[in-house]
Amino acid sequence: MSDINLKSGSITFKNALYLESGRILEPFEIVYETYGKQNDDKDNTIVVCHALSGSHHAAGESKDNAKPGWWNNLIGSKKPIDTDRYFVICSNVIGSCFGSTGPTSPMYPRLELYRMRFPVVTVKDMVKAQRLLLDKLGISSVHAVIGGSMGGMQALHYAIDFPNFAKHIIAMATTYATSPWAISFNKVAVQSIVSDPSFMGGNYDVEAVREGGLSGASIGRMAGHISFLSPESMNKKFGRDYLATDGLFDLFGRFQVERYLDYNGGNFPKWFDPLAFLYIVKAINIYDLARGYDSLERALERVRSRIHLFGFKRDLLFLPEEMELIDQTMKKIGRGELSRFYMIDSDYGHDSFLVEIDKFSDKIADILER
Amino acid sequence: MSDINLKSGSITFKNALYLESGRILEPFEIVYETYGKQNDDKDNTIVVCHALSGSHHAAGESKDNAKPGWWNNLIGSKKPIDTDRYFVICSNVIGSCFGSTGPTSPMYPRLELYRMRFPVVTVKDMVKAQRLLLDKLGISSVHAVIGGSMGGMQALHYAIDFPNFAKHIIAMATTYATSPWAISFNKVAVQSIVSDPSFMGGNYDVEAVREGGLSGASIGRMAGHISFLSPESMNKKFGRDYLATDGLFDLFGRFQVERYLDYNGGNFPKWFDPLAFLYIVKAINIYDLARGYDSLERALERVRSRIHLFGFKRDLLFLPEEMELIDQTMKKIGRGELSRFYMIDSDYGHDSFLVEIDKFSDKIADILER
Numbered sequence: 001m002s003d004i005n006l007k008s009g010s011i012t013f014k015n016a017l018y019l020e021s022g023r024i025l026e027p028f029e030i031v032y033e034t035y036g037k038q039n040d041d042k043d044n045t046i047v048v049c050h051a052l053s054g055s056h057h058a059a060g061e062s063k064d065n066a067k068p069g070w071w072n073n074l075i076g077s078k079k080p081i082d083t084d085r086y087f088v089i090c091s092n093v094i095g096s097c098f099g100s101t102g103p104t105s106p107m108y109p110r111l112e113l114y115r116m117r118f119p120v121v122t123v124k125d126m127v128k129a130q131r132l133l134l135d136k137l138g139i140s141s142v143h144a145v146i147g148g149s150m151g152g153m154q155a156l157h158y159a160i161d162f163p164n165f166a167k168h169i170i171a172m173a174t175t176y177a178t179s180p181w182a183i184s185f186n187k188v189a190v191q192s193i194v195s196d197p198s199f200m201g202g203n204y205d206v207e208a209v210r211e212g213g214l215s216g217a218s219i220g221r222m223a224g225h226i227s228f229l230s231p232e233s234m235n236k237k238f239g240r241d242y243l244a245t246d247g248l249f250d251l252f253g254r255f256q257v258e259r260y261l262d263y264n265g266g267n268f269p270k271w272f273d274p275l276a277f278l279y280i281v282k283a284i285n286i287y288d289l290a291r292g293y294d295s296l297e298r299a300l301e302r303v304r305s306r307i308h309l310f311g312f313k314r315d316l317l318f319l320p321e322e323m324e325l326i327d328q329t330m331k332k333i334g335r336g337e338l339s340r341f342y343m344i345d346s347d348y349g350h351d352s353f354l355v356e357i358d359k360f361s362d363k364i365a366d367i368l369e370r
Numbered sequence: 371m372s373d374i375n376l377k378s379g380s381i382t383f384k385n386a387l388y389l390e391s392g393r394i395l396e397p398f399e400i401v402y403e404t405y406g407k408q409n410d411d412k413d414n415t416i417v418v419c420h421a422l423s424g425s426h427h428a429a430g431e432s433k434d435n436a437k438p439g440w441w442n443n444l445i446g447s448k449k450p451i452d453t454d455r456y457f458v459i460c461s462n463v464i465g466s467c468f469g470s471t472g473p474t475s476p477m478y479p480r481l482e483l484y485r486m487r488f489p490v491v492t493v494k495d496m497v498k499a500q501r502l503l504l505d506k507l508g509i510s511s512v513h514a515v516i517g518g519s520m521g522g523m524q525a526l527h528y529a530i531d532f533p534n535f536a537k538h539i540i541a542m543a544t545t546y547a548t549s550p551w552a553i554s555f556n557k558v559a560v561q562s563i564v565s566d567p568s569f570m571g572g573n574y575d576v577e578a579v580r581e582g583g584l585s586g587a588s589i590g591r592m593a594g595h596i597s598f599l600s601p602e603s604m605n606k607k608f609g610r611d612y613l614a615t616d617g618l619f620d621l622f623g624r625f626q627v628e629r630y631l632d633y634n635g636g637n638f639p640k641w642f643d644p645l646a647f648l649y650i651v652k653a654i655n656i657y658d659l660a661r662g663y664d665s666l667e668r669a670l671e672r673v674r675s676r677i678h679l680f681g682f683k684r685d686l687l688f689l690p691e692e693m694e695l696i697d698q699t700m701k702k703i704g705r706g707e708l709s710r711f712y713m714i715d716s717d718y719g720h721d722s723f724l725v726e727i728d729k730f731s732d733k734i735a736d737i738l739e740r
Contacts (some may be wrong), residue, residue: 021619023619039423045586083481119619120619120620120621127465145537170567175704177610179604179610180598180604180609180610180625180626181600181601181604181605182597183597183625183627183628184592184631185596186629187592187627187629188558188589188592188593191588191589191631192562192589194622195585195589197567215565216565217588218561218565219561219562219565222557223558223593225554225556226551226558226593229551231549231686231689234551234554235549235550235551236547238550239550240547240548240549240550240658248391248492249390249391249392249393249490250654251486251490251491251648251649251652255550255655257553257554257557258553258557261554261557261558261561262561265561273738278621279621282621285593286618316601316686323572361715367612
């Protein structure tokens with residue numbers, strides 16, 4: 001048994017989820033993990049939101065998944081998000097492929113899979129579904145919501161869509177609306193998937209793909225991995241090291257950085273479903289915190305939580321300036337006291353929020369302490 | 371007839387070109403264009419070097435090519451590189467696909483094409499071949515060599531490999547050795563080509579590909595187009611504009627930036643040969659000005675030309691810091707008087723050297739005037 005009291009759960013909702021697009025999802029299922037224990041005052045809950053390729057397995061080692069969770073360095077006993085004190089919950093977003101309803105789920109009452117008949121979901125929809133889960137678990141307000149990248153988008157949606165729900169919103173390495181630059185990287189990934197003949201318009205063999213059958217998804221993921229790093233972190237990580245076994249003048253001889261991309265790209269389709277990728281990327285691309293409002297100012301006027309915005313200096317996917325603009329807008333509308341921007345000095349790039357925990361963990365612990 | 375006195379030429383060399391790899395290219399052909407006229411003192415020649423997907427058609431409108439050359443705003447009568455005063459020559463690099471010998475050239479004496487039997491060529495080899503062309507044309511020294519990106523790599527090789535050849539070396543948006551970051555973007559492009567079933571291990575139908583048959587090359591080119599721009603230039607160029615005809619909640623509805631990538635990526639295989647792309651990318655990846663020397667310092671000690679290094683502030687492919695390091699190294703070895711670094715303030719990104727001529731044209735004209 002894990003010392004962080006890891007528990008897995010799953011809830012099926014028979015009522016319809018009304019989506020931003022006007023379509024509905026019915027029924028839908030959400031899988032989740034919890035760590036730590038709810039206290040008697042029920043005021044120690046922290047909601048953790050995952051990024052594009054993340055899952056509800058944020059910390060510890062689960063029965064299903066021997067690999068430590070994706071934020072295992074941040075969440076745990078005596079860690080910055082201390083599971084001895086807080087009750088932490090992380091759920092898999094709808095549209096994903098780790099158990100919550102997504103494009104490779106069966107389309108009830110038929111047993112065939114949704115595939116491309118799955119409705120487009122938005123980050124707002126993901127958060128709406130999570131709120132229904134939390135309601136079901138008897139959680140009507142929380143101490144904090146925290147997430148990075150698409151997880152940060154969700155955290156910001158909590159602040160706007162459910163103003164009285166969270167005391168603290170911690171959004172890292174994210175933005176108020178996805179930039180054309182980020183959309184471009186996604187475009188390469190999407191195009192490489194749909195152009196792969198094995199994709200077959202979404203009717204691919206799910207099992208065969210898991211065994212390595214969709215090389216298109218691998219190529220797209222390489223573009224993703226570029227955007228997660230930075231020129232500086234690549235210099236540190238790989239330099240111009242060349243594989244010793246390959247001749248420099250072999251056409252397909254590889255630099256270490258190429259091996260890294262081959263490895264990470266090549267594995268991706270084995271553990272992440274290509275259709276789920278298309279749907280989540282779509283949600284990220286059309287993410288816009290101000291949609292439905294006249295402006296970002298009007299959207300942010302709804303905020304009642306304290307919002308903590310973490311930008312990473314070399315993040316080339318979601319520039320720290322984009323997070324700073326949220327803080328500036330809060331000040332502009334007279335809500336400066338609720339907002340704070342932290343610039344984290346890091347060379348790593350976008351993935352800093354996952355791998356350079358020590359650069360910001362003290363700040364997270366401080367915020368949660370208040 | 372063009373007012374810049376455009377002339378096209380082609381020379382076939384029957385002697386072997388000894389390549390850096392130890393292999394030879396024999397025979398080989400180089401195609402070129404010239405603009406303006408050589409003066410009586412034969413001291414007004416400017417060599418222009420092209421980038422990855424460029425060609426010898428740098429300026430004017432040729433018989434074969436109605437489109438203005440790729441540096442038409444910089445080169446011409448009364449332009450910064452004034453063809454009324456200078457005799458300008460640009461040749462297609464070996465390995466390319468616009469007439470000089472490359473992987474889709476016939477492998478004499480057989481008529482079949484080289485394809486993947488073509489030897490790997492380096493930037494140093496490209497310059498060596500150009501020097502043979504210039505010799506043949508009776509040009510033994512020039513006023514300046516100028517180029518951007520891979521063209522800048524060639525310009526720097528002139529400075530090291532032929533120290534007494536050029537009075538001025540102007541290298542823009544380039545580096546002293548290709549970074550893992552730039553190699554990564556190339557990796558996506560290479561992988562997308564070789565994974566396309568139509569590539570057939572390099573034995574694709576050349577004509578069919580020109581009619582749009584290699585979608586892999588399109589995807590790779592999208593990654594290239596990202597690296598040519600910057601987050602700032604994409605914000606200005608596209609913002610978050612969405613195609614009016616597509617519903618926001620359509621899975622494949624597109625942002626303007628996605629249409630731009632579809633268009634530029636989609637056209638690429640129609641005008642640029644995928645094998646030539648692989649070979650030129652290989653030359654760029656293994657480009658290292660210091661190869662064959664103990665260090666960059668030792669390599670730069672050979673320089674006798676004045677070297678003018680132009681970095682562009684938002685160039686994310688070849689960071690201006692990389693050009694500045696060349697200048698710093700020149701100072702370090704006591705050759706500071708021969709070197710100057712210009713930081714061009716631009717939002718555009720790597721492509722600035724092609725599209726924001728007005729940001730640096732005065733400086734170019736000044737340098738050539740000296």
